[in-house]
Amino acid sequence: MPGAIGPDEIRRVAGAALEIRGADGVEVLFLHEWGGLTRFASSAIHQSTWREDTGLRVRVVVGDRIGIAGTNDFSEAGARAAAENAREMAGVVAPDPAFPGLAPEGSLEDPSGFDEATASVGPKRRADGVATLVSACADDFVAAGAFETVGSEVAVANTEGRFCWAPRTMASLTTVVTGGEGGSGFAEVFAAGVDEIDPEAIGRRASAKAAASQRPRDVDPGRYPVVLEPSAVSTLVGFLAWIGFGGRLIAEGRSCLSGKQGDRVAAEAVTIFDDANEPGTLGIPFDFEGVPRERVSLIEHGVFRDGVYDRRTAKQTGKRSTGHALPPPNSEGPFPLNLFMAPGGSTVEEMVASVDRGLLVTRFHYTNIVHPVESTITGMTRDGTFLIEHGEIAHPVKNLRFTQSILESLQGASMVGRETDLASEFFFSASRVPGLKVDSFQFTGSSDH
Amino acid sequence: VLDVARQAVEAATAAGADYADGRVVADDSESITVRNQEMEGIDRSTSEGIGIRVLVNGYWGFAATARLEPAEIERTAALAVEIARASSRLPRDPVRLAEVEPVTGSWHSPMQEDPFHVALEEKVALLMEATRRLQQVDGVAFAEGGIDLYRRRTHLATSEGTAIEQTTVHTGGGIEATALGDGELQRRSFPNSFRGHIAAAGWEHVQKLGLIDEAERTGAEAVELLRVPECPSEVTTLVLDSGQMELQIHESIGHPVELDRVLGMEEAYAGSSFVRPEDRGRLRYASDLVSITADATLPGGLGSFGWDDEGVPAQRTPIIVDGVFQDFISSRETASVLGLPSSGAMRADGWQNLPLIRMTNISIEPREGTLADLIGDTDDGVFMSTNTSWSIDDKRVNFQFGCEIAWRIKSGKLVQMYRNPNYTGITTEFWGSCDAVGGREDWTLWGTPNCGKGQPGQTARVGHGAAPARFRNVRVGVRG
Numbered sequence: 001m002p003g004a005i006g007p008d009e010i011r012r013v014a015g016a017a018l019e020i021r022g023a024d025g026v027e028v029l030f031l032h033e034w035g036g037l038t039r040f041a042s043s044a045i046h047q048s049t050w051r052e053d054t055g056l057r058v059r060v061v062v063g064d065r066i067g068i069a070g071t072n073d074f075s076e077a078g079a080r081a082a083a084e085n086a087r088e089m090a091g092v093v094a095p096d097p098a099f100p101g102l103a104p105e106g107s108l109e110d111p112s113g114f115d116e117a118t119a120s121v122g123p124k125r126r127a128d129g130v131a132t133l134v135s136a137c138a139d140d141f142v143a144a145g146a147f148e149t150v151g152s153e154v155a156v157a158n159t160e161g162r163f164c165w166a167p168r169t170m171a172s173l174t175t176v177v178t179g180g181e182g183g184s185g186f187a188e189v190f191a192a193g194v195d196e197i198d199p200e201a202i203g204r205r206a207s208a209k210a211a212a213s214q215r216p217r218d219v220d221p222g223r224y225p226v227v228l229e230p231s232a233v234s235t236l237v238g239f240l241a242w243i244g245f246g247g248r249l250i251a252e253g254r255s256c257l258s259g260k261q262g263d264r265v266a267a268e269a270v271t272i273f274d275d276a277n278e279p280g281t282l283g284i285p286f287d288f289e290g291v292p293r294e295r296v297s298l299i300e301h302g303v304f305r306d307g308v309y310d311r312r313t314a315k316q317t318g319k320r321s322t323g324h325a326l327p328p329p330n331s332e333g334p335f336p337l338n339l340f341m342a343p344g345g346s347t348v349e350e351m352v353a354s355v356d357r358g359l360l361v362t363r364f365h366y367t368n369i370v371h372p373v374e375s376t377i378t379g380m381t382r383d384g385t386f387l388i389e390h391g392e393i394a395h396p397v398k399n400l401r402f403t404q405s406i407l408e409s410l411q412g413a414s415m416v417g418r419e420t421d422l423a424s425e426f427f428f429s430a431s432r433v434p435g436l437k438v439d440s441f442q443f444t445g446s447s448d449h
Numbered sequence: 450v451l452d453v454a455r456q457a458v459e460a461a462t463a464a465g466a467d468y469a470d471g472r473v474v475a476d477d478s479e480s481i482t483v484r485n486q487e488m489e490g491i492d493r494s495t496s497e498g499i500g501i502r503v504l505v506n507g508y509w510g511f512a513a514t515a516r517l518e519p520a521e522i523e524r525t526a527a528l529a530v531e532i533a534r535a536s537s538r539l540p541r542d543p544v545r546l547a548e549v550e551p552v553t554g555s556w557h558s559p560m561q562e563d564p565f566h567v568a569l570e571e572k573v574a575l576l577m578e579a580t581r582r583l584q585q586v587d588g589v590a591f592a593e594g595g596i597d598l599y600r601r602r603t604h605l606a607t608s609e610g611t612a613i614e615q616t617t618v619h620t621g622g623g624i625e626a627t628a629l630g631d632g633e634l635q636r637r638s639f640p641n642s643f644r645g646h647i648a649a650a651g652w653e654h655v656q657k658l659g660l661i662d663e664a665e666r667t668g669a670e671a672v673e674l675l676r677v678p679e680c681p682s683e684v685t686t687l688v689l690d691s692g693q694m695e696l697q698i699h700e701s702i703g704h705p706v707e708l709d710r711v712l713g714m715e716e717a718y719a720g721s722s723f724v725r726p727e728d729r730g731r732l733r734y735a736s737d738l739v740s741i742t743a744d745a746t747l748p749g750g751l752g753s754f755g756w757d758d759e760g761v762p763a764q765r766t767p768i769i770v771d772g773v774f775q776d777f778i779s780s781r782e783t784a785s786v787l788g789l790p791s792s793g794a795m796r797a798d799g800w801q802n803l804p805l806i807r808m809t810n811i812s813i814e815p816r817e818g819t820l821a822d823l824i825g826d827t828d829d830g831v832f833m834s835t836n837t838s839w840s841i842d843d844k845r846v847n848f849q850f851g852c853e854i855a856w857r858i859k860s861g862k863l864v865q866m867y868r869n870p871n872y873t874g875i876t877t878e879f880w881g882s883c884d885a886v887g888g889r890e891d892w893t894l895w896g897t898p899n900c901g902k903g904q905p906g907q908t909a910r911v912g913h914g915a916a917p918a919r920f921r922n923v924r925v926g927v928r929g
Contacts, residue, residue, distance in 0.1 A: 036532070037905055041714045044541030048532045049905070051513040051801045053498065070494035072515045089491050092569045093481075094577065096488045123510075123535035131538050144717035146904045176717040252591070253629050329490025331482055331593075365720065368840045370851055371869060373634045376929040378849050380842040382720070401840075401847055401873070403929040444927050445873055447847040448723075 002120045003034050003151045005054075005074075007109060007165040014157040016076035017058045017083035023090075025061035025102045026083055027158040029288055029327055030054070032074075034119075035150030038126035043134045043142040048123055059328050060086035061102065064095040068329050100315040103290040105161035110285045115193040118169035119151035129173060129199040136203030137177050141210055143203060145175030149194050156290035166284040172424065173197045176383055177206040182449060183216055183396055185209025186231070186363055186383035190424045192282060209362060209384045213396040218446065219387055221400060225358035226441040227351040227388065233341065233433040234423035235364040235379065237272065240406050241336050241431075243372045245274070245298055247309035247324075248333025251317045256375035256407060257304050265304045266410035269344055272299040274308060274324070274336035280422065282430045283338040286323060293323035296336065299410075310334040341433040344416025351415045351437040353391040359400070359443075360386040360393065375406040380447065401445035412439040450475075451614060453517055454606035457501045460526035462608055466503035466510075466533070468546065469526070470607040472758060473499045473517070474800035479565065479598040483576035485584060485591060491569070498800035501526050505533035507543020511803040546781040547791045549761050551610035556755025558617040559748050560651035564598045565618075567652045572596050575622075579660040583626045586668030588675070591627040595644045596655060597898070599910070601799075603758070611760035619751055619910055621647025621896060622655040624664055626671035635674035635868060637853055639667040641692045642835050647896035647910070648749045670854060673866060680855050680870035682926035686830030686919065687872055688823055691887070693852055694813065694915035695895040696836040701876045702734075702741055703811040703911070705845040706768055707794075708777040710806075712786060718904050720843025723876065724774065726787055732774040735880030738816055741769040743778050745793060745809035750912030751896040752809035754796075759804060761793035768811065772881075780806050798907035805903045810894065812914030816886040820917040823885050825861040831925050832856045832863060833870045849873040849927060872925045879920060887916035 014028040034052035038045055054074035060067050060083055067089030069082040126147045134143050148171065155165040174188035187206040189197055228236075240256075249255035257265065266272075275295035276283025286292050289311060297305045309317070310325035313333055324334035352360060367379030380399050387394045417435030424430040450473050457471030475497040482489035498515035499522065510533025514525045576594035583592035599619040606612045623645015625638040640646040640658055648654045689697060704710065705722040713721055724732065735741075745763035747753050754763055759781050767775045777783075778794040783806065795804035824832055838851035855870035856863040894914045901908055 038536070039904055040539070041712075041716055042541070044539045045508070045536040046541070046714055047509060047511070047803060047904075048536045049511040049513070049803055050528055050532060051500075051905075053496075053513075053515050053801055055496075057494075066488065066491070068490065068492045070492065070496075072496045072498065074515075085493055089493065089569060093491050093573055094483070094486075094488045098487070123532040124538070127535040127538035134539060144713065146717065148904075174717060178716065254627070254634055329480075329482070329492050331484070331489050365843050366840050368838045368851075370838060370871065370927075370929065373632055374929070378838070378840050378927070378929075380840065380847065382843045399842055399847070401842070401849060403849070403927050405929050408929075442929050444929075445847055445849070447842045447844070448875075449842075449844055449846070 001114060001167060002116055004153055004167045005032055010155045010165060011157065011163065013074060013076055013079050017079040018157060018159050020080060020083040020087060023060045023062055023087050025159050027059040027102050029057040030155040032153040033150060036123055036126060037146055037148040038123065038130055039146045040130050041144040045127060045130060056082055057327055058082040058086050060090050062087060062090040064097055064099060065090045065093055066096050066099055067093065098312055098316060100311040102158045102160050103162050108164040108286050108292060110166045113192055114167040115169045118149050118171050118194040121149035121194050133175060133199040133203035136200045137207040138211055141177050141179035141207055143175050143177050147173045154284050158290065162290045164286040164290045168284060170282055171197050173199060173202050175202055175206045177210040179210060180214045183210055183213030184383045185213060190422045190430060213384045216396040216398045219397040221443040221445055223440050223442050225355050226438050227348060227355060227360045228436045228438060229348065229362050230421035230433050230435050231363040231423055232361045233436050234431045235367050236406050236409060237339055237341055237431050237433055239367060239377050241339055243369060243375060245307045245336050246333045247307045247313040247317065250307045251313060256373055260304045261306050263304055264302050265407050266299050266302040267413040268302045269416045270299055270302050270410050270413050271342035272339060273297045274339050276338040278340060280432050281338040282424065287325040288327040289325040291321045291323040291325065296322050308334045308336045337429040339431040343418050343420050343434045345418050346415045348417060348435050351435060352388055352393065354415065354437065355388045356390060358388045360388055370403060376403065377406060378403040398449055399447040400443040402442060403444040404442045409438045409441055414439050450604040451606055451612055453499065454604045456519065457499055457522050457526050458606050458608050460523045461501055461503045461529055464527045464530040466505055466530050468504040468608050470502050470605060471499055472800060473604040475602045476799055477600040481572055481576060482595045483580050484593045486577055486580050496799060500797060500800045500803060501529045502803055503529045503533050504544055505530055506537060508533045508536040509544060510536060513801040544782050545785045547784040549781060549791065552756060552760055553612045555614040558649040558753060560618050562652040564620045564652040565600060575660065579624050579664045582661060582664035583624060583668040586665060586672060588628050588672035589626045589668045590629045594624045594660065596622040597644055597647060605758065605760055607760055613756055613760060615755050617649060617754065618651060619647055620650050620652060620654050621645050622658055622660060624660050624667060626668040628671040628675050630675045633675050635671050637667050637671035638835060639663045641895060642837060642853060643899065647751065647898050649751055649753055650749055674854060674868045677866040677868050680867035680926045682928055684922055684924050686827055686921055687923040687925060688827060688830060688832040688917065688919045690820060690834040690917050691891055691893045691915040692835050693833055694918055695897065695913040696839055696850060698811055698813060698913050698915060699897055700839055700841045701845060701848055703808040706777050707806045708779040708783040711777060712783055719902060723844045723846050728774050729776060733772060734769050734774040734877055735772040736883045737772040738886050739769055739772050739880055739883050740814040741811060742814060743768050743809050743811050747810045747894060749894055750810035751910040752912040757793045757795045758797050759795045761791045764793045766792045778806055796909055798909060802905065802907045805907060807909040808911040810912035810914060813886060813916055815889045815892040815916045817888045820887055820891045823887055823917055823919055824858055824863065827858045827919060828860060830858045832858055846876055848876065870925065871927050872923050873927050874923055882921045883918055884921055885919035887918060892916040
């Protein structure tokens with residue numbers, strides 16, 4: 001397994017932390033990541049990097065007090081020093097009565113998501129991929145983007161006798177193509193293996209979008225029916241995860257879904273679930289405290305079922321952990337990292353054909369929360385926004401600002417795409433979603449490009 | 450440790466690098482969070498390693514490792530050279546570096562009391578008392594307090610002869626109250642949102658913040674926000690406090706004047722900029738009351754240092770003078786494209802990332818008067834305070850920002866509190882409408898600890914000196 005440290009060595013180093021004296025419990029979270037990222041702009045490689053790092057986060061329990069220390073010194077001495085540091089903190093801080101204890105004895109080792117070819121990719125292969133992408137772009141257009149290949153290992157060990165380990169790989173190629181007389185196009189692919197990346201296809205797709213978005217015209221902000229491509233939908237789903245699906249937010253009344261278990265919150269066609277073990281995502285089968293990740297039905301045919309839980313929120317709410325803890329300390333609570341929106345039966349072309357006057361959105365940019373309880377967010381369109389008239393693309397338009405409730409938009413989702421794309425905001429987190437037609441979407445401003 | 454950096458440079462040069470730098474970085478951090486008088490989290494972290502950057506035939510390569518033994522450094526240096534050679538797969542104008550005098554020396558950020566040496570019990574006790582006072586306010590559901598400490602030791606050696614050592618210590622704290630009711634969630638924080646006010650200083654900075662003294666008012670405002678009307682939707686006069694001005698400067702001036710963005714190097718990620726190289730000395734960016742300076746020499750600023758991560762000395766650079774755009778913040782590579790010297794703005798997030806152009810301390814120069822004077826001089830408008838939300842397009846033109854709290858200004862007085870305020874605008878129109886900038890009395894050097902940029906993603910801590918200011922004809926109260 002090229003690049004990986006492996007479970008035996010991880011056990012040995014973690015053992016030095018688990019054995020310290022004066023602790024009632026110790027947990028070691030191990031993270032190892034290595035890989036390269038080749039960045040390009042103006043159709044040339046301008047930043048190409050490689051890095052390798054290991055991390056140990058040691059959580060020490062003394063009575064009902066907790067201390068946490070992290071180090072990137074992957075050695076027995078480093079693990080021991082971190083554990084002693086954490087124990088010292090636990091000795092002086094205030095109690096944490098909500099601490100649920102460490103995960104119980106058990107073992108889970110899963111090397112299935114590790115692709116040896118991806119873990120071994122060198123800079124030449126990434127550079128060749130970028131060159132292929134660039135050559136697929138039309139004349140007068142230039143490409144910018146990043147080609148990344150990463151290997152990783154995650155492990156959790158604790159004094160209850162739990163040990164989990166999972167090596168993984170990830171490859172991604174993202175591009176924005178610009179040129180001509182204004183306008184730009186975007187395409188990206190995330191996958192577990194580098195062989196799933198087709199640079200030529202990605203370049204062609206972004207280039208075609210850039211060509212189609214030339215000379216964008218002004219359009220008045222206002223309410224429009226929209227066809228959202230998967231990348232735009234991933235923004236809505238990702239923000240809903242942030243402000244909606246966490247069990248802690250829900251329990252504390254801070255979620256836009258608090259108190260709505262069993263309520264219809266979206267159109268019948270909308271089903272969202274989280275499943276790290278489903279093919280087509282980049283998940284690991286346990287969370288960062290070593291609890292197996294379960295498939296959780298979040299919104300089922302428009303009805304909100306429940307959120308995700310970790311051991312702490314499970315204790316607080318009388319529920320069971322669904323295996324969605326983030327690394328400690330974590331004030332956000334549990335979080336779904338492997339979301340899926342179930343596909344429907346429509347193509348993007350069919351969705352466009354159903355719109356009399358509306359907009360087609362490729363992706364959103366720099367989105368942020370306006371009102372968390374109302375699930376209202378704001379952001380911009382970019383890299384291909386088009387006016388639809390009488391069921392056809394009429395012309396590209398300049399970028400628009402939206403200010404819109406996510407739940408309201410999901411309530412107005414009248415068509416769901418049959419193809420899904422995987423979008424990833426950061427490693428271990430990915431959403432696989434289809435395109436959507438939303439009957440009414442509020443645009444509140446516009447830009448000059 | 451400098452010898453380790455020098456060894457990396459020698460290994461890279463031996464492997465074929467025309468230029469090389471080795472940067473050994475040791476990061477330490479401590480973060481404490483208390484919520485409703487219970488420990489929410491306490492965390493100390495350390496990270497050490499080396500980043501090796503090379504130029505081969507005008508192409509960059511970068512490789513980083515956490516292991517500092519000689520064989521690993523030699524392997525990593527050779528890998529950096531291999532990466533640079535692979536980058537020549539696509540032709541480009543070779544990178545040229547603006548000239549800089551090689552330097553040797555050391556620099557430490559100013560500090561009276563090392564916050565890492567202050568007893569944990571004292572830090573926890575401060576947060577416990579502050580959150581106790583927040584919680585005493587009837588209606589506060591969640592009372593949070595946090596303290597964050599960062600120490601970075603950097604040793605940089607370059608093949609041009611630079612050999613420097615720097616240590617920065619950043620210290621901050623803040624409190625936040627959350628009130629819930631009837632479909633509303635309102636937050637009020639002090640001294641600023643997103644974990645408070647952080648500065649290049651020691652424990653004395655946290656002691657002066659007044660977290661305990663201001664807790665009751667902070668909690669009371671959070672609760673009152675549940676009962677007041679929404680900020681109306683209208684076009685009106687807008688007064689911003691210095692905390693919100695920090696964010697306004699950051700997003701709509703700081704980022705657009707980064708020369709790597711201007712040259713398209715960030716195009717595919719966070720975007721580019723509406724500002725062009727030929728705009729230097731010509732573009733009317735703001736009204737003539739607005740002068741903006743990038744100053745890495747400001748004591749206490751998160752963007753202050755002795756030298757940047759290319760060994761370029763800290764500088765004070767006029768960005769906007771009397772409303773007219775003057776200059777970018779730059780690196781040696783990007784400055785040379787324009788035939789200029791570097792402004793010294795290259796910083797990396799730890800050892801594992803290559804340096805990027807990052808804001809230093811981008812500040813508005815103070816004019817006259819206090820915040821009270823500014824409000825008193827306003828006949829009708831809205832005053833907004835403390836950022837909650839930010840969004841701006843991929844060329845930094847159209848923005849929309851949200852604040853925690855607002856008040857109606859009538860005849861120079863605050864007459865009505867509003868909740869959920871926000872405002873939107875177009876960058877140069879908005880700055881062009883500025884008709885008042887406050888003076889030194891209410892000018893604060895804020896820290897922004899979470900500025901994201903680059904791929905792989907990097908987080909920088911940057912500074913912004915900001916005074917309250919007034920803007921005319923601004924659209925406020927944007928609703929979904």
